[in-house]
Amino acid sequence: MPSNVPTAFTDLLAGCTRSAVHLEMRDxxxxxxxxxxxxxxxxGYRHHPDDRASWWRPWLDLVQETVNRGVIMRRARIVSEPVSEYTRFLYDGTFTNEAAGEQVRWLPRRRASGIALPGNDFWLFDDQVIRWNHFAGDGSSLGGEVWDETPDVAKLCADAFEEVWARAVPHSQYEIH
Known part of the structure; x- marks a missing residue:
């Protein structure tokens, strides 16, 4: 889609002024x-809360810089229960996201029925610019695609995210099943 909006994720996040939300829907x-x-x-390796230097860098530095600029970053994960091994892996490391300033919630897939969800994971920046994340069946990334001239689709993403967020459980309260 032709536009003057950057396509690199870090540039999209750097240009964000209010909010960046991320919806993940794969197990x-x-x-x-x-x-x-x-x-x-x-x-058996687990990140230790006191060993911040070992956490996923440079991502967490970027999150912290973004939040420090006043941008609210939220991530919602729709997950099947019982959760997959990969979801357990994500769950165990999510405290690092929160320590950097990102808010994270989990929504059991059975509680997502009735929500109009887009067909792909996405990031939505300032309720306007969408970065779709495309994946193959095996979960490998097929890259991203930026849309900025589709206010109706941005609204679909914003509405879907807010509905998921309202139903989801904060990370600190979510019990893995």
Whole structure:
């Protein structure tokens, strides 16, 4: 979609002035079972709250910088229960997102019935610019796509996110099943 809106995620977040919301609707994303953070987690590694230097950088630094500028960052995850192994992995590391200033909630999929949801995960910046996240069936990323000239679709995303957020459980209260 032609526009002067940046397509790089970091630039979209840098241009955000009020809110950045993220809706995740998959039970698993591309995972390397042999190496990387998921493999380390499967082997028993857990981030320690006092060892902030070991947390996912530079993402958490970007979150903290964004929140410090006054932008409200919220993430909602729609999850099947019992949760997948990957969702357990996300859950165990979510305290780092919250420590950086992001608010996170979890919505059991059975409680999402009746919500008009877009077909893809997305980020919505200042209720106007959408960054769709596209994935293959195996969870591997197919990249993102930015839409900024579709106010009706931005409203669909905003409404869907707010409905999910209203029904979802804050991370500190969500019990994994």
């Amino acid at each position: 698993s994303y591309a995972v390397d079972y042999e190496k990387g953070p998921f493999a380390e987690w499967r082997a």
